[in-house]
Amino acid sequence: MNWNFWVKLTGKSDEGGRKEIIKLFNNQNYTKLFLANVTxxxxxxxxxxxxMFYLLDRFTNQPIYATVTELMYSLPTLAVFLLVGVFADRLDRQKIALYCDWICAGLSVLFLLSLELDLLMVSFAVIFLRSAIRNFFVPAESALIQGILPKEDYTMAAGLNQMVSSLFMLFGNGIGIFIYWSVGIEGAIIFDVIGFIISGFLIRSCRISKEVRQPNGVYNLKELSVTGVWADFKIGWQYIWQYKLLFTLISGFLVFGIVNGGFSVMQVFILKYKLEPVDYEKYAVIFGVIFGTGVLLGSILASVLAKKMKLHHMMVVGLLISGVGTVASGLVETTLQYMIGLAIVALSLPILNVSLGGWLPSLVAPEMMGRVQGWINPLVMLSQSITLFLIAVGFPTYIAVETLYWVVGGCLIFVGFLYMAIIPKFIHEKAPEATVMMKDQAK
Structure with a gap:
């Protein structure tokens, strides 16, 4: 292993960085969950x-289909948001993550069959269902990691997660397009099936204590009533509302949904409809490599900064730089200029993600993590779905591709100033007593 890389990632001396990374991956449960997240x-x-590229090729003059694909990926969160956090806090978290992977593998097979039979509407329905199931994976997997690691390892784990995300930005889109070119959409979906199956087996092989898997006691699905689910959901809201620091952070997620919705389509759109209409697929691969490389380097930078800066200062820096870079990317007229703007955004986004990912688990009580995640995901997806709906209806007739960049960049800048103004007021606030709130509910 290249320890110089890990030294840069941890921001410590050679010996200190080596010991810390060895300690993290000596935890076999963490290693398996990490690999499960990757697959x-x-x-x-x-x-x-x-x-997405299959639809852009088949329906060249109808970008609405590509946008609808992303919409089918985000809307399901709004259908299951009442259940996601409650399941993660009440049921066996390991089984939730396991079943999510295996059910998604089965749905991917149905996705493949629907395309073979040319049933496009059925394909969209399967994507909707698969996305709904995947919504249960992240809160359960995140809560498991929180339970098996000490607090001092949260920031490093967040940095590693950001590194995984950057690698997928670097290789994921490129691999997806390459497989699409090589063996078609069918081959790409088969890769999906394999990834979900491997992830499921990794999660199944973990040996995690019952206290981590079910920190609120043993429940089963039959014991969860509509009244109980709603009561748990309300407790999550009460916890967030009484914890002003957490409430401020989560308020920003509503705007992050707009950012996610815009970023999911606007890079492909600016290539196809402005910069490179003929060779947009080739440049999408190149831009994916540039963006992924930038995020990978930004992840290293962010992990170093996490040792030297306060995390809320890092968040503000990441938001403002990425916001300005996104606005600038919408003003460019050449592909080279766009690459420069893209690189700036890629370098700065990990500063936000690592600081937020490392800080949030340390603020939230383990027994409340699922309920809190159960509020974060629907807030993000609500604004993301609205954004994608507006893009589907308005682009390109009423909304120019440049406008997308200005709106997304403006949202990042807005949240940066919001956090700068409000977070310092609550930085030393004590978290509410989660156990007291849960006892009050039981009464």
Whole structure:
């Protein structure tokens, strides 16, 4: 292993960085969950990337189909948001993550069959269902990692997760497009199936204590009533509302949904409809490499900064730089200028993601993590779905591709100033007593 890389990642001396990374991966449960996250992301990325380019090729003058694909990926969160966090806090978290992967593998097979039979509407329905199931994976897997690691390892784990995301940005889209070119959309979906199955076996092989898997006691699905689910959901809201620091952070996620919705389509759109209309697929691969490389380097930078800066200062820096870079990317007239703007955004986004990912688990009580995630995901997906709907209806007739960049960049800048103004007021606030709130509910 190249320890110089890990030294840069941890921001420590050679010996200190080596010991810390060895300690993290000596935890076999963490190693398996880490690899499960990688393979599950592979299952959720490659086929969807290929499908978007399949639709752009087949319906060249109808970009609405590509946008609808992303919409089918985000809307399901709003259908299951009441259940996601409650399941992660009440049921066996390991089984939730395991069944999510294996059910998604089966749905991917149905996705493949629907395309073979040329049933496009059925394909969209299967994507919707698969996305709904995947919504249960992240809160359960995140809560498991939180339970098996000490607090001092949260920031490093967040940095490693950001590194995985950057690698998927670097290789995921490129692999998806390459597989699409080589063996078609069918081959890409088969890769999805394989990724989900491997992830499921990795999660199944973990040996995690019952206290981590079910920190709120033993429940089963039959014991969860509509009244109980709603009560748990309300407790999550009460916890967030009483914890002003957490409430401020989560308020920003509503705007992050707009950012996610715009980023999911606007790079392909600016290539196809402005910069490189003929060779947009080739440049999409190149831009994916540039963006992924930038995020990978930014992840190293962010992990170093996490040792030297306060995390809320890092968040503000990441938001403002990425916001300005995104606005600038919408003003360019040449592909080279766009590459420069893209590189700036790629370098700065990990500063936000690592600081937020490392800080949030340390703020939230383990027994409340699922309920909190159960509020974050629907807030993000609500604004993301609205954004994608507006893009589907308005682009390109009423909304120019440049406008997308200005709106997304403006949102990042807005949240940066919001956090700068509000977070310092609550930085030393004590978290509410989660156990007291849960006892009050039981009464």
């Amino acid at each position: 599950s992301q592979m299952g959720g990325t490659i086929g969807m990337t290929a499908f």
